[in-house]
Amino acid sequence: MVERAVAPPPVDTATQPRSDHALMLAVRDGELDALGELFERHHGPLYGFLVKLTGDRTAAEDIAQVVFQRMLKYRHTYRDDGSFTAWMYHLARRCAADHFRRSNAAPHATDPAVLHAHADDRPHAAHHATVRDDHALLHAALARLDRDDREVLLLARFQELSFAEISGILECSVGAAKVRAHRALRALRDIYFNLQKEPAS
């Protein structure tokens, strides 16, 4: 068993809000309420990431819930030298992968949750978009993007993560993460501009 001797940086709790990292270390050491503050700070961006990744609001909410559940469950594995945001997206990516694995196996049409989600997303789906609005087009383009490309693009574009952190989340080198993010942006561009050329239905 490896002992980690690195102490967290001293935090002046009286005057400054605690950092994400300090809060997660507190959760790990038994102060479970500190997770509430982390939830308030991060559930919005996390949910936004998951909606864009899955294209499904209900699924995004379910996955976000599971991510926070797993933070509690795995709190003892949070590292002294960790980055909270990177850890959160690492968990989110795994939870989303579970979701995709299940939804590929499940028959969509009979699942009321999926039907509900589709109804929910109707204004954004390309074939229902009567107004050729840029946002609808972009949603449609994102949905057509390869899932891995979508994931790396969303991490690189929306989240305040360094490429070192992104490479940790994706379990690849920094160089590979950059190449993948750049390739994904080009792929999205190609789809997006092709959709713009399509006649409105």
Next chain:
Amino acid sequence: MNCQRVRDLLPELLDPRAEAAAHGDVRAHLTACPECARELATLTATAAALDTMAPSHPSPRLRTNFYAMLAAEKQAAGGAFAAHPPPARSARAPLWRTLLTPLAGCALLAIAFYAGRQTTPAPLAADLQTRAELKKLQEQVNKMGTLVGYSLLQQQQGPANERLRGVLTAARAEAPSDKILDDLVSALAFDPSANVRLRALEALYPHADRDVVRAGILAALPREQNPLVQLELIDFVAAAEDSAAAPALQRISLDESTNRSVRDAAQRALARF
């Protein structure tokens, strides 16, 4: 600088982390090459559209569910904190943790107490019971060809905290081999300490998609007697939506002698399938 090299570098210019002054040679090329400038314009338009996508907001359900989950976890941590003793880490750890970590046997008592089911009356009796159970389990393992090579079982003569350490070490593997997963599955099925079984189950969570794990969970579900571990197992198969668990869940939900909350959880899991 040729066009191909410039195009490879264009996304770097659009990266929000890139410095404005970087890639001066690329910018110089762009002022002279309309083709590459057009390429940059389309990428810029795409990135800008991405950046201005309307944010979506979750329903109030997410916050409600989160705080309900946090409250439940706090209650569990307060009532049976020994069920999840974290590995001893540093001098910053609270005193109770330092005291409890080596005493996995006591943790088992705390679990039994919390769950309202006194399975082990005293450490000495627990020890005798463990030995008897172990003997029985070894006989069972000998009959099951698939589970030979179970190294954790060999360690069962050792104290529970040593086995716990084995599980925690195995759990740390980022990409565990089949052998490690097999050991964890075996610990889940056969280790006499509920504490060790819980930790093994936790370690298996991230690998729910592996066949060996799925099979192990299905095997453990009907034989598990400790309500806390039962609840965790049900949580696991419900999250994985593994309909192969339905018959076992059905039996649990109908068994009068089973803990009430376990039966309810089984019922809820069945409803999800």
